[in-house]
Amino acid sequence: MIDEARRRAYLGAMQVVSWLPRVALPFAAPSRPELLELPPPVETPAPARRVEPVAPVPAATPAERPSARAKVQVAVPRPAPTARVEPPPAVAAPAPSETVSPKAAPLPPPRFALQLLRAGRCALLVELPTGEPFQSRDPAYLLLRDLLRAAGLPDSPRLIGEPVRWPLLRRGNLDQGPQAALQYVQSFVAARLEEEGECACLWLVGLPALRFAGETDADAYLRELHVDGLPVAWALPGLETLMDEPARKAELWRAMRRIRVRWITE
Incomplete structure (x- = not known):
């Protein structure tokens, strides 16, 4: 068995943000049911990413168990902030009174x-x-x-x-x-x-x-x-x-x- 700090270092190196032990750990805190619930399906799910299988971790002995109870933390990924696009300013239409009428062409001189x-x-x-x-x-x-x-x-x-x-x-x-x-x-x-x-x-x-x-x-x-x-x-x-x-x-x-x-x- 390895200590808690080294185990978390291994999991971080493998980019595992959440994990559950396969067997009950001695003196571990009881699991919370809400963490085991699956999130609701989305309309356009992202393509599945292949995750390499993780070798089973042996149960820790009482001698190697840390003094404090290990707490399971699940990091929830947050969507990246999107830039707000401001709409272009509306151009006010000219009022009827502001319409510029074309200048009348002068009449040719009579002869x-x-x-x-x-x-x-x-x-x-x-x-x-x-x-x-x-x-x-x-x-x-x-x-x-x-x-x-x-x-x-x-x-x-x-x-x-x-x-x-x-x-x-x-x-x-x-x-x-x-x-x-x-x-x-x-x-x-x-x-x-x-x-x-x-x-x-x-x-x-x-x-x-x-x-x-x-x-x-x-x-x-x-x-x-x-x-x-x-x-x-x-x-x-x-x-x-x-x-x-x-x-x-x-x-x-x-x-x-x-x-x-x-x-x-x-």
Whole structure:
């Protein structure tokens, strides 16, 4: 028989953490039943490890028995601590009010040429079909003279200032969009007519004149318009439109008979 300290050293060298003697040891403490109970089965048992058989230990004699009673200790293995994984911080969704709306692209500048004329008590803002001032033999100018004679006005209108060509600048950061063109044309016509004196009616001839002086569109043809800062205006189709669509001349003549009382004097 070997003493208790050497026996435990042998068992530790063989990595035996718990053991029970095959025979009752003299003067040993009674065994506890709970130590003999098997642990409950686990769902995924670990693979069994082969344990080498241990040679039986002879019973200790009273002479070799230690003075203190040997106690059987069972070391319960503890699972290794697992690292706690923190969840990533949640990213708050932006509120509807914080949504950044894409910036609207600026509108391209419109392109047109207008000429302001004076014929008797009327002023005429006329679209230049070619972008250049009227020549005496231009078909559009000859048609304009016919309209003036039919309206009872002088058929040789007088130029007021230079033609208004838009865009004003070919380069630069100056805003030359539709709103800027409208403000410029209206201020130009108002300033020139203030210098000219009384004006009974302002003819707006052509779509650019309607859009950038009368703030309206083609659906206002042959109607009277009231624009702040300008005399009462009359909307007419463009000269090229009248030449391409002769049927419009009859409609224009019927509208002229109603409105010509504004500038005809006895």
